[in-house]
Amino acid sequence: MYRVAIVGLGNIGRFAIDAVNDAPDMELAGVVRRKAGEKEVRGVPIVENVGELGKVDVVLLCTPSRSVEDTAVTYLLKGIATVDSYDVHSKINGLRENLDKAAKAGNCAAVVSAGWDPGSNSIVRALLEACAPKGITYTNFGPGMSMGHTVVVKSKKGVAGALSMTIPTGTGVHRRMVYVQLELSAKLEDVAADIKADPYFSSDETHVIAVKDVSRLIDMGHGVNMVRKGVSGATHNQIFEFSMKINNPAVTSQIMVSCVRAAMRQKPGAYTMIEIPVVDFLPGDREHWVAKLV
Amino acid sequence: MYRVAIVGLGNIGRFAIDAVNDAPDMELAGVVRRKAGEKEVRGVPIVENVGELGKVDVVLLCTPSRSVEDTAVTYLLKGIATVDSYDVHSKINGLRENLDKAAKAGNCAAVVSAGWDPGSNSIVRALLEACAPKGITYTNFGPGMSMGHTVVVKSKKGVAGALSMTIPTGTGVHRRMVYVQLELSAKLEDVAADIKADPYFSSDETHVIAVKDVSRLIDMGHGVNMVRKGVSGATHNQIFEFSMKINNPAVTSQIMVSCVRAAMRQKPGAYTMIEIPVVDFLPGDREHWVAKLV
Helix, strand or coil: CEEEEEECCCHHHHHHHHHHHHCCCEEEEEEECCCCCCCEECCEEEECCHHHHCCCCEEEECCCHHHHHHHHHHHHHCCCEEEECCCCHHHHHHHHHHHHHHHHHHCCEEECCCCECCEHHHHHHHHHHHHCCEEEEEEEECCEECHHHHHHHHCCCCEEEEEEEEEECCCCCEEEEEEEEECCCCCHHHHHHHHHHCCCCCCCEEEEEECCCHHHCCCCEEEEEEEEEEEECCEEEEEEEEEEEEEHHHHHHHHHHHHHHHHHHCCCEEECHHHCEHHHHCCCCHHHHHHHHC | CEEEEEECCCHHHHHHHHHHHHCCCEEEEEEECCCCCCCEECCEEEECCHHHHCCCCEEEECCCHHHHHHHHHHHHHCCCEEEECCCCHHHHHHHHHHHHHHHHHHCCEEEECCCECCEHHHHHHHHHHHHCCEEEEEEEECCEECHHHHHHHHCCCCEEEEEEEEEECCCCCEEEEEEEEECCCCCHHHHHHHHHHCCCCCCCEEEEEECCCHHHHCCCEEEEEEEEEEEECCEEEEEEEEEEEEEHHHHHHHHHHHHHHHHHHCCCEEEEHHHCEHHHHCCCCHHHHHHHHC
16 A cells, blocks of 8 residues: 655645545545644644654645645655646656656655646647657647636736636637626726736637626536547548546546556656556556456 | 568558658668568568568567467567567457567567557556546447458358448447358348357347448548546546547557557567557657657
């Protein structure tokens, strides 16, 4: 049994409790938060320092991307493996390189950017490159809430509450449907102009709609549709498609939990999901899965 | 550059020539056939013994499944890595175990059951287990020609030519559309009864249709649609779907060629595709693909 701790108790951390509890080969040691406050959540101890939880093999870093590197290094140097869901695509190689050093120093492994994108979608994109090396892959996100865009809208003057939905219109192009709860003095046209001028929105088709209570609109469903049309050898028009409709924090935390096993099975170092055999994400022995899935 | 030889020159072997020629990191050494006959095909030398081709790093075994094991062992013991597309699902673990010994003895690697099913579909099935560990995955094949079923029909009395198409009707259930070119003396009702009583067809909905010239019906297109609905942690109704519409020998041989790199990058032993990091199927270095795909 792997002893696992969850670091952070936002949406993903809370859903991760379910995923660890459901794993046949894991034991939930507890939750680590900066300010513990409550002493437990659903029977799971909450502590401020992982040392209070006894032996811990792996931590799930359910914290914002910006704090992942420092937090991960601290654990890795203690010899505790880490799984994070760092999602700034352009900086993943840098994070991987830095965590690789820390992991080797701590003689353990880090799985970097575990989730659905980056994560399981990355594996599908790599697999489709192997099936048809020439061609184009389009990744179409949504419909679903964009955390990053929502935060930008919330920061605008006159906005009391916000929800930015990502709507796929095909070929990797997205529409932004922005729902705003306005402050009393604010005018929709001013707020809309402000949002549309922001670099987060200025190159996308953006619609801004005023609503009374944005909290009534928020659900955690999300999705993706990936399409590749390409060439295998000299044969054109090979067509591939992958789609999912999922609860976002539930699938993210589940994939992170599956990566706990991968972390325990790799040599010391840092790995993205495309660098790990998929069978290492699954419990039990390889022969079982070869017989069942291959 | 990896020096690659193709063993066998059926459909898959012929398409493999294109895929090797398109690979930026491979050089086609030649084709090995039991009876060479012609001296070359499209400028590629045909020989009866791999020793005539100089240094060869990897062979693609484009031969029937029944001859894969003996052929692979011969090459592996010579220190030449192998990639096969062995497709008898229930016997893959056994093949893998036997090739593992030979590969370790020859200090090289074997990739077993490389293709689309078993193969890339196996990776998708494994990935979906990691995303939603509880639930059901349905693999729906076709529409496309079933080689195995076609061979069975051809063996029936009164049949001059045959084509058995696999038609998906959902939830992993398939209809068999069987096209037969009858011998002059044969009656359709007798042939149909004979086919429907065969264990290959008796549990499937089977339609038998007489045609004048079955060769006019054959195309190499095939496809698959895989669906998983399952549970991530404690969250139900997570929905995943993977589909492709492909030229069958083109995608099979392309995946085998992508597995050449994997064979060269693994430690000595035998591996199915779910036991190999997907990045190892792609040319060049990991950092490039992490930046592009993760």
